[in-house]
Structure formats: C-alpha cells, structure tokens
Amino acid sequence: MQLDKMVQFHKATGDVTRIRILALLKKGPLHGQEIANKLGLKPPTITHHIAKLKDTGMVYARREKNTIYFHLDEKKLEFMATAILRIGEENLVKNQEMQMTEEEKQKIIKNFVTKEGELKQIPSQLKKKLVILSYFVQHFEPGKVYEEKEVNAYIKTFHEDFATVRREWVMQHFMYRENNRYQLNPKEIWPIVIEK
Amino acid sequence: MQLDKMVQFHKATGDVTRIRILALLKKGPLHGQEIANKLGLKPPTITHHIAKLKDTGMVYARREKNTIYFHLDEKKLEFMATAILRIGEENLVKNQEMQMTEEEKQKIIKNFVTKEGELKQIPSQLKKKLVILSYFVQHFEPGKVYEEKEVNAYIKTFHEDFATVRREWVMQHFMYRENNRYQLNPKEIWPIVIEK
DNA sequence: CATCTAATTAGACATATATTTAATTAGGTG
DNA sequence: CACCTAATTAAATATATGTCTAATTAGATG
Numbered sequence: 001m002q003l004d005k006m007v008q009f010h011k012a013t014g015d016v017t018r019i020r021i022l023a024l025l026k027k028g029p030l031h032g033q034e035i036a037n038k039l040g041l042k043p044p045t046i047t048h049h050i051a052k053l054k055d056t057g058m059v060y061a062r063r064e065k066n067t068i069y070f071h072l073d074e075k076k077l078e079f080m081a082t083a084i085l086r087i088g089e090e091n092l093v094k095n096q097e098m099q100m101t102e103e104e105k106q107k108i109i110k111n112f113v114t115k116e117g118e119l120k121q122i123p124s125q126l127k128k129k130l131v132i133l134s135y136f137v138q139h140f141e142p143g144k145v146y147e148e149k150e151v152n153a154y155i156k157t158f159h160e161d162f163a164t165v166r167r168e169w170v171m172q173h174f175m176y177r178e179n180n181r182y183q184l185n186p187k188e189i190w191p192i193v194i195e196k
Numbered sequence: 197m198q199l200d201k202m203v204q205f206h207k208a209t210g211d212v213t214r215i216r217i218l219a220l221l222k223k224g225p226l227h228g229q230e231i232a233n234k235l236g237l238k239p240p241t242i243t244h245h246i247a248k249l250k251d252t253g254m255v256y257a258r259r260e261k262n263t264i265y266f267h268l269d270e271k272k273l274e275f276m277a278t279a280i281l282r283i284g285e286e287n288l289v290k291n292q293e294m295q296m297t298e299e300e301k302q303k304i305i306k307n308f309v310t311k312e313g314e315l316k317q318i319p320s321q322l323k324k325k326l327v328i329l330s331y332f333v334q335h336f337e338p339g340k341v342y343e344e345k346e347v348n349a350y351i352k353t354f355h356e357d358f359a360t361v362r363r364e365w366v367m368q369h370f371m372y373r374e375n376n377r378y379q380l381n382p383k384e385i386w387p388i389v390i391e392k
Numbered sequence: 393c394a395t396c397t398a399a400t401t402a403g404a405c406a407t408a409t410a411t412t413t414a415a416t417t418a419g420g421t422g
Numbered sequence: 423c424a425c426c427t428a429a430t431t432a433a434a435t436a437t438a439t440g441t442c443t444a445a446t447t448a449g450a451t452g
Contacts, residue, residue, distance in 0.1 A: 003215060010210035013280060016203050016372070017410080020382060023283045032429060038382045040339010045411055047430055066420055066427060074281075081280050084209060085273065087219045142236040176212070186216060186234045213440080228399060241441055243400055262397060262450055393452105400447070408439070417430070422423105 001083040003176060003185075005056075009080040012052045017041065021049055025059065025072035032068065056080065105131055105194055119159040122168070130172060134194040136165070137174045137184070146182045151175075197279040199372060199381075201252075205276040208248045213237065217245055221255065221268035228264065252276065301327055301390055315355040318364070326368060330390040332361070333370045333380070342378045347371075 012018060020039055024030055030038075036046045050070055053059035058077045061068050108131045112120050119136065123129040139154055140146065148166075155162035166182075169175040174190055175182050187193050208214060216235055220226055226234075232242045246266055249255035254273045257264050304327045308316050315332065319325040335350055336342065344362075351358035362378075365371040370386055371378050383389050 003212065007210060007212050007215055010206045010215075012210075014203060014206035014208075014210040015410080016199065019199060019203055019206075019280070019283070022280070024382065026284050033427095038338070040337070040380070042412065043429065044413085044431080048410070051430095063419085066418090066429095068429070078281055081277055084215070084218070084277050085270075087215070088222050142234070144236065183236070186220065207439095211440080229397095238442065239399065240401080240443085244440070247400095259449085262399095262448090264399070396449100396451080398448085398450105400445105402445075403443090405442085406440090408437100410435100410437080412434085412436105413432105414434105415430105415432075418428085419426100420428105421426080 001080070001086075003173070006080070006083050006087075009056045009058075009083070012056045012058075013081075015049070017045070018049050018053060021046075021053065022058075022072060022077070025070060026074070029062070029069040029071045031070065035070070100127070108132070109135055109194070113158075117158055119165075122159075122161070122164060129168070130192045131194055133165070133168055133172055133174055134190060134192050137169055138194070140175070140182075140184045142184050142186065144183060148180045148182065151182050197276070197282075199369070202276070202279050202283075205252045205254075205279070208252045208254075209277075211245070213241070214245050214249060217242075217249065218254075218268060218273075221266060222270070225258070225265040225267045227266065231266070296323070304328070305331055305390070309354075313354055315361075318355075318357070318360060325364070326388045327390055329361070329364055329368055329370055330386060330388050333365055334390070336371070336378075336380045338380050338382065340379060344376045344378065347378050 013022070017039065021035060024035060024038060032043055032046045032050070035050075036043050039046075050059060050061075053070075054061065056076075058073050058080060060071055060073060062071060063069075108123070108128050112123055112128070112132055113135070114120060119132065123132055136155075136158060151166055152162045155165045159165055170177045170182075172191055173185055176185050209218070213235060217231060220231060220234060228239055228242045228246065231246075232239050235242075246255060246257075249266075250257065252272075254269050254276060256267055256269060258267060259265075304319070304324050308319055308324070308328055309331070310316060315328065319328055332351075332354060347362055348358045351361045355361055366373045366378075368387060369381055372381050
C-alpha cells in the first residue's frame with residue numbers, strides 16, 4: 001500500500017465522529033440525515049465526514065430514489081487497517097528478489113549511463129530500472145522539499161523524459177509527493193539502494 | 197477497546213512522519229537524533245512525534261547511557277490496528293448476554309427506583325447496573341455537549357453519589373467524555389437500551 | 393563540579409480541520 | 423413545470439496540529 005494512502009486512511013479513522021459513523025454503517029447502510037440524527041449533528045457535517053471516508057474507498061454511496069445510502073466496504077476496511085502491520089514487507093520481498101552483487105549493479109549502470117553521465121533510456125526490466133532510479137535519485141538531499149520544477153530541472157540534466165522518471169521515483173517509493181512538492185523517502189523504505 | 201483510545205491511535209498513525217518513524221523502528225530500536233537525521237527533521241520535531249506514539253503505547257523508550265532508544269511494540273500495534281475491525285462486537289456479545297424481557301427490565305427499575313424517581317443504590321450485578329444506567333442516562337439529548345457540572349447537577353436530582361454514576365456512564369459506553377465535557381453516545385453502541 | 397551530549401520544553405508560526413448557518417444543487421413526484 | 427426532500431457547497435469560526443528556533447533539563451563522564 002502506498003504511503004500516502006495509508007496516511008489518508010488513518011487520518012480518516014482518526015476522528016470520533018467518523019469512527020461512530022463506521023460503527024453505525026457496520027450494522028447496515030444508512031442515509032445522511034439518519035446518521036445526522038443518530039449522532040446529533042447537522043447534515044453538512046455528515047457530508048464532510050462521509051467525503052473523507054469515501055475518499056479512502058471504505059465507504060461507498062448508492063442512490064435509491066431521492067435518498068443516498070452509504071455502505072461500508074468491510075473488505076477494504078480490513079485491508080487498509082492491517083496495511084500498517086505490513087510496512088516494510090513489500091520492500092523486504094523486493095530486496096530479496098533484488099539481491100545482486102556490486103559488480104552486477106555497476107554493469108547495469110555502465111550499460112545505461114553514458115560517459116557524460118546521461119541516461120540512454122529507462123530500462124524496462126524492473127530490476128534494472130530500480131538500479132537506475134536509485135542511482136540518479138541520490139542527487140537530492142534527505143528531508144529537503146523540492147518544487148516540481150526543481151525536480152524536472154535536475155532530471156533534464158541527464159534525461160529528456162523527465163515526467164516518466166519523476167513518476168517512477170514516486171511509484172517506486174524513492175520519493176514522496178505531496179501537493180506537487182517532492183522529497184526523498186528515507187533509504188530504509190527504498191526497494192534498493194545504490195551507493196553512487 | 198475504548199472509543200477514545202481508538203481515535204487516539206488512528207490520529208497517531210495519521211501522519212506521514214509518524215508512519216515513517218514506525219517503518220524505521222520496525223527494523224530495530226533507534227534514538228532520537230538518528231531518526232531526525234534519517235528523516236531530515238530537527239530533534240524537537242521527533243520528540244513531538246515520539247510523544248504521540250508513546251501515548252498510544254505502541255512505542256516505548258529505554259535509556260542506555262546518555263542515549264534513549266525507542267522501540268516498537270509490535271503486539272500492541274497489531275492489537276490497536278485491528279481494533280477498528282471489531283467495533284460493535286463487544287456490544288453485540290453483551291447484548292446477547294443482556295437479553296431480557298421488558299417485564300424483567302421493569303422489575304429491576306421498580307426494585308431500584310423509588311416512587312419519587314430516586315435511585316436507592318447502584319446495583320452491583322452488571323446486568324442490573326446497565327439497566328439502571330440506561331434508564332437514567334436518557335435524560336440527556338443526543339449530540340448536546342454538557343459540562344461536568346451539569347452532569348453532576350442532574351445526577352444529584354436522583355442520587356447522591358454523582359461521581360460513581362458519571363464514571364459508570366463513561367465506562368459502560370453510554371456517554372463519551374472529552375476534556376471534562378460529556379455527551380451521549382449513540383444508542384447503537386450502548387450495551388443495552390431501556391425505553392424510559 | 394564543570395562540561396558534554398541527547399532530549400525536552402516553550403513559544404511562535406503556518407496550515408489543516410471540525411462544525412455551523414445560509415444558500416444552492418440534484419433528483420423525484422404531483 | 424412547480425414543488426419537495428435530501429444532499430452538497432460556500433463561507434465563517436474556533437480549535438488542533440506540525441515544524442522550527444532558542445532556551446532548558448537530565449544524565450554521564452572527566
């Protein structure tokens with residue numbers, strides 16, 4: 001599970017009112033006003049909270065005539081609630097698949113990076129791609145926040161397709177993205193670490 | 197698990213930095229400055245986050261010379277993360293144990309409440325106690341927030357030991373308490389409901 | 393006891409969030 | 423199409439929260 005999705009889930013469940021809503025929906029679907037009555041709150045408040053619950057996917061809406069019923073997706077709730085118990089695991093698995101000698105890593109870099117330090121092309125094979133992503137991402141300083149422009153600018157110094165590289169860094173957990181600003185993830189959660 | 201403990205747990209895990217700290221601690225204990233370095237944050241920020249994690253019990257500290265190492269209690273983490281999947285269950289169990297006829301309920305009320313509407317004594321048997329607590333709590337309006345004084349004042353109209361009654365309402369999930377202010381929980385999560 | 397290091401506290405700042413009232417939208421139904 | 427109901431949006435307010443710098447505390451060690 002993606003880091004930001006996980007945070008979003010826990011933010012959603014980190015509120016008394018929303019936990020109460022979940023407790024109610026566990027007994028069966030309800031519509032907004034009914035929830036508002038049972039909790040002693042106004043409808044706009046319920047809209048606000050339901051929106052957050054829906055964003056995570058654990059609650060969904062079904063219309064019936066004029067009334068919208070909200071349902072709890074218990075499978076999704078279970079998956080998300082337990083995701084925190086698996087942090088690091090995906091990476092550990094990958095790390096095992098990713099075991100290779102320093103020699104192999106250096107060979108991959110040699111094959112894809114020119115003498116001038118430019119990336120010839122993005123490898124399609126996952127293993128090789130991760131080596132390359134790890135190699136180039138080390139330019140950034142841990143904890144520093146970068147604007148999207150800055151990230152693009154750096155990528156352009158070694159490869160033209162900046163959008164793909166940027167996206168891959170986020171998808172492969174090398175970087176974390178929040179409102180178009182980027183920062184390095186701690187190496188501990190990278191799928192692979194190349195010492196540059 | 198108590199409603200407020202559950203909310204506290206999810207608030208604690210609903211933050212990028214704290215999830216990252218958990219991910220790091222899963223690999224083994226670390227001290228503050230090390231965490232700060234790995235995440236690119238200042239020590240006071242780590243203190244702040246660790247405090248919230250410690251409050252939930254999933255992280256604890258052990259001193260070694262001058263350095264304080266923070267450890268992850270994975271058992272506690274698991275218990276708390278899965279608690280949300282069990283909401284309502286405790287109550288359902290209680291409800292089954294608590295099945296009784298209207299006649300029985302009325303008999304209990306008759307035995308413990310005077311003609312003037314005063315509570316003779318708080319029943320010691322759980323079943324009877326819950327009937328009484330449910331009976332008197334219905335005075336409050338759903339969603340309305342009450343100061344502790346107001347709650348006390350109402351209890352005194354029918355019983356002298358206001359502290360015990362107030363505490364029992366919270367302990368038995370009839371009411372929710374936050375910074376000395378009280379409100380009714382939705383009936384759905386009461387262990388038993390008496391129609392007054 | 394003086395000094396060093398790690399951790400915490402205090403205070404400031406910016407941002408995010410929960411709730412409300414009032415206004416608006418979206419679908420049904422006569 | 424006019425009206426009804428349920429839901430949402432907008433705007434306002436109060437509170438909570440994440441992060442930092444600067445100052446302070448707590449222990450360990452020479």
